[in-house]
Amino acid sequence: MNRLIALVLIGCAFSAGPSSGGKEVTWIEAWLIPDPGLFMWTLITFFIVLIILKVAAWKPLMDALDAREQRINDALSSADKAREEAEKVSNEYDEMIKKAQAEAQDIVAKSKEAGDNLRTEIERKAQEKADELIEKSNKQIESAKAKAVDELKSISVDLAIKAASKVLDKNLDDNANRDLAKSTINEAN
Numbered sequence: 001m002n003r004l005i006a007l008v009l010i011g012c013a014f015s016a017g018p019s020s021g022g023k024e025v026t027w028i029e030a031w032l033i034p035d036p037g038l039f040m041w042t043l044i045t046f047f048i049v050l051i052i053l054k055v056a057a058w059k060p061l062m063d064a065l066d067a068r069e070q071r072i073n074d075a076l077s078s079a080d081k082a083r084e085e086a087e088k089v090s091n092e093y094d095e096m097i098k099k100a101q102a103e104a105q106d107i108v109a110k111s112k113e114a115g116d117n118l119r120t121e122i123e124r125k126a127q128e129k130a131d132e133l134i135e136k137s138n139k140q141i142e143s144a145k146a147k148a149v150d151e152l153k154s155i156s157v158d159l160a161i162k163a164a165s166k167v168l169d170k171n172l173d174d175n176a177n178r179d180l181a182k183s184t185i186n187e188a189n
Contacts, residue, residue, distance in 0.1 A: 157181035 160181045161174075 153182070153185055156185065160184070 157178055161178070164181075
């Protein structure tokens with residue numbers, strides 16, 4: 001307000017030109033030498049307008065400025081609240097992302113563990129199956145071996161009987177010969 005009054009006074013001082021008194025005045029003189037009568041009327045007019053404005057327009061102007069200031073403050077506080085809310089939402093999203101990453105890592109770890117367990121189970125079953133096949137093969141080999149040994153004993157008994165009958169040139173009955181040969185072979189084992 002004080003600046004406004006000072007500017008008006010300076011303007012009034014420069015607007016009031018010198019009274020020429022019939023002689024021509026240069027523009028520099030018009031600026032530098034004020035006319036006191038015009039200066040006084042300008043001041044009186046200014047203060048009358050200032051008083052009228054203060055009475056009639058000052059309150060509405062101040063109310064408008066206060067309302068504008070309030071709107072600006074409200075907008076600033078609203079912007080601050082929106083920024084805080086955005087930060088809060090951003091933090092919540094960050095937390096959700098961290099939880100999702102942790103869950104994904106947990107799922108990957110569980111899947112890996114399940115895969116390892118499945119692999120171990122498959123290996124164990126394969127080993128059991130292989131052991132079973134080996135055992136079955138060993139039994140078949142033992143059975144074939146026992147059968148071959150029995151067959152070999154039978155053939156060797158027959159050969160021994162033939163050889164003994166040729167040596168003795170005497171033929172015993174077949175059952176007695178077989179019993180004799182079997183007992184001889186069993187004694188050899």
